Amino acid sequence: MSADDGRVSGRLERLLAFRSFPGLRQVDSTNLSLLAEAARERRFPKGATISFPGEPVRAMHFIRDGEVALMRDGVPARKFRGGDIVGSIAAITRDPAGQHVVAAADTRTFEVERDDLEDALEESFPLLHSALRGMMRGVLASRLELPNDAGFSEPILEPIRPSADLGLVERVLFVRRLLTYGAGGVEAFADLARDMTEIRRPEGTILWEVGEPSQDSVLLYSGVIRCETERNQRFFLGPDSVVGGIDSIAGEPRWFRATAHTDIIALRGEVTELIDVIEDHPNLGLGMLRVAARILSDLHERIDRTALAGGGHRID
Numbered sequence: 001m002s003a004d005d006g007r008v009s010g011r012l013e014r015l016l017a018f019r020s021f022p023g024l025r026q027v028d029s030t031n032l033s034l035l036a037e038a039a040r041e042r043r044f045p046k047g048a049t050i051s052f053p054g055e056p057v058r059a060m061h062f063i064r065d066g067e068v069a070l071m072r073d074g075v076p077a078r079k080f081r082g083g084d085i086v087g088s089i090a091a092i093t094r095d096p097a098g099q100h101v102v103a104a105a106d107t108r109t110f111e112v113e114r115d116d117l118e119d120a121l122e123e124s125f126p127l128l129h130s131a132l133r134g135m136m137r138g139v140l141a142s143r144l145e146l147p148n149d150a151g152f153s154e155p156i157l158e159p160i161r162p163s164a165d166l167g168l169v170e171r172v173l174f175v176r177r178l179l180t181y182g183a184g185g186v187e188a189f190a191d192l193a194r195d196m197t198e199i200r201r202p203e204g205t206i207l208w209e210v211g212e213p214s215q216d217s218v219l220l221y222s223g224v225i226r227c228e229t230e231r232n233q234r235f236f237l238g239p240d241s242v243v244g245g246i247d248s249i250a251g252e253p254r255w256f257r258a259t260a261h262t263d264i265i266a267l268r269g270e271v272t273e274l275i276d277v278i279e280d281h282p283n284l285g286l287g288m289l290r291v292a293a294r295i296l297s298d299l300h301e302r303i304d305r306t307a308l309a310g311g312g313h314r315i316d
Helices: 011-019 029-038 088-093 114-123 125-145 168-176 186-194 245-250 271-280 282-309
Strands: 040-044 049-053 059-065 067-072 075-081 098-103 107-113 197-201 206-208 216-222 225-228 234-237 257-260 264-270
Touching: 011 029, 029 107, 029 114, 029 125, 059 067, 059 075, 059 088, 059 114, 067 282, 075 282, 088 114, 088 282, 107 114, 114 125, 114 282, 125 245, 125 271, 125 282, 168 186, 168 216, 168 264, 186 271, 186 282, 216 245, 216 271, 245 271, 264 271, 271 282
Parallel strands: none
Antiparallel strands: 040 107, 049 098, 059 107, 067 075, 067 098, 197 264, 206 257, 216 264, 225 234, 225 257
C-alpha cells in the first residue's frame, strides 16, 4: 500500500482519524475502537451514488474529506463535508424510503454497517451516550430553525387531568407511555421513575429562563407549559410532554423560557439520573435514540422542503 493513497492502515492512525469527528472527541480509545474496527474505508468519485432512494440505508458514512449531497426530488437539499456523518438517521430509523445521497466531489469516508453500529452502541455506553447527545443537539438546532412554533404544532387535546397521587406504579405506567423513551423494559422505567420528584406549580410560575443550565427535565402529567425563545418562537406543551429533555440530554443551556400556563402536575427528573439508568439499561437509550432520529428526520425534511420551495438549499 502506498504512503499517499489516503488509506489509514494502523490501529492508532484509524483511532486518531475517528477522533477528528466532533461527536467522538471525548470517547476513550477502548470504546472508539469498536467503531474503528468495524469501519471500511470507501472512496466515491464526484457524481457517484452513495445510497439510493427507495432502498433502506444499511450503513452510515463518516466523511473524512470531500462533499456529499442529500437529494430530495432530484435536487440537492442538504450538504455534508469532512467531519460530518451522513446516513446515521436513516440507518437508525430503518426508514424503508431510504435516502438519495450522492458525492458532490471526490469523497473519502469510513463506512459502518447499521448492524455493526447498533452492536457497538449496545456494547459501549460512552458511544451510546455520545450518539444520543449528538442526536439531541441536531434536534435542538433544527427546532431553532423552524419559525413561530419550533415545529411543535400538535394540538393539546386534554390539557387538564384529574389530580392524582403519582405513586411508583402510577409513575411507571405514565413514563412507559411517553414517546420520548421509546420501548424499554419495565425495570428500566421503574428505575427511571423511582428517582423522580413530583412537582405541582400554580399558573404563572417560571420554571426556567433562556440560558440557564439544563440539569433536569419535566414530565408533564397535567396542565400546559408556555415556551418562548429569543428567536420569537412561541409554543405550548401539554400532558405527556417531556419538557426540557432535548437541551438537558444534549448538554446545552435552556433554549426557551418555560412558564406554567395553567396549574401543572409533573415529574421532575435529573439528567444525571437518566444517564445512569441508560448505562444500566442500554435498550432504553437505544429506544430514545431511535425516537430522536425519527423526530430529526421529520424536522430535516420539513426544513429542506421549505428551503427548496424558496429556491435555496441547505448547507450543513
